Amino acid sequence: MSKETLVSLQRLNVVNNSTSSIIQVGDRDNTYQYKQGISIQRSKAIYGFDEPYFASYPMFCYELPPLYQWLPDGKVVHEMYGKLAPLPPPLPTIEVGSVNIITSSSSSNIHIGNGSKRVAENRQKNIRQFLDGIKLDPSQFSSSS
Amino acid sequence: MNIYIQQQNLKVGNIDIIAVSSSSTFQIGDNDQVILYAISEDVPDSIQIGPFPQLSRGVNHNEQRNARITSATKRR
Numbered sequence: 001m002s003k004e005t006l007v008s009l010q011r012l013n014v015v016n017n018s019t020s021s022i023i024q025v026g027d028r029d030n031t032y033q034y035k036q037g038i039s040i041q042r043s044k045a046i047y048g049f050d051e052p053y054f055a056s057y058p059m060f061c062y063e064l065p066p067l068y069q070w071l072p073d074g075k076v077v078h079e080m081y082g083k084l085a086p087l088p089p090p091l092p093t094i095e096v097g098s099v100n101i102i103t104s105s106s107s108s109n110i111h112i113g114n115g116s117k118r119v120a121e122n123r124q125k126n127i128r129q130f131l132d133g134i135k136l137d138p139s140q141f142s143s144s145s
Numbered sequence: 146m147n148i149y150i151q152q153q154n155l156k157v158g159n160i161d162i163i164a165v166s167s168s169s170t171f172q173i174g175d176n177d178q179v180i181l182y183a184i185s186e187d188v189p190d191s192i193q194i195g196p197f198p199q200l201s202r203g204v205n206h207n208e209q210r211n212a213r214i215t216s217a218t219k220r221r
Contacts, residue, residue: 005174021165033168034185057186077149094174096157104165106183111172121182122168126187 006091007113011098014110023106028115030109033107036060036123044131060123 020035052058107120168183
């Protein structure tokens with residue numbers, strides 16, 4: 001299908017769309033979606049000291065492996081409908097009835113249309129801290145600056 | 146992998162999706178190249194290994210399922 005496509009969409013119902021995710025109706029060229037996050041679950045709520053840095057954890061820094069090297073070589077054959085049958089080539093359209101999606105999150109993508117190249121990246125670290133039995137002094141954690 | 150692309154109309158009826166999550170994609174249409182990365186570090190307590198509990202799909206579905214289970218037990 002060519003990059004000039006008519007899209008007719010009757011109904012699109014998305015309840016929640018969050019954290020670097022996209023809803024698009026229509027064509028698109030290049031996309032790079034990136035999301036990184038640290039979530040800390042503590043047994044006790046404490047405030048007044050530094051937030052964690054992404055640079056402290058190597059999983060936010062190292063380079064991603066190139067995935068395309070694992071794909072074998074293939075060929076792409078474009079076939080026009082008008083060449084197969086002696087009919088005038090129809091206008092390339094996408095017709096969608098109804099789409100119901102409850103949630104899309106964390107650099108996910110809802111796209112009705114054509115795209116070229118897409119990379120989505122999501123790095124998430126979850127930490128649990130158990131602070132039972134530790135005496136917390138806010139002045140101990142406050143930064144010197 | 147060989148791909149045959151035909152320039153035709155693309156018609157889709159109805160689609161119901163609960164969640165599109167963590168660098169996943171839902172597309173109606175064509176694309177040249179898709180690379181999706183998801184890196185997650187989590188505590189070992191949060192790892193769930195199947196079988197996962199099935200989400201209930203409403204009263205009618207459960208009734209049908211219960212009827213199926215009871216009929217299976219009667220056969221025994």
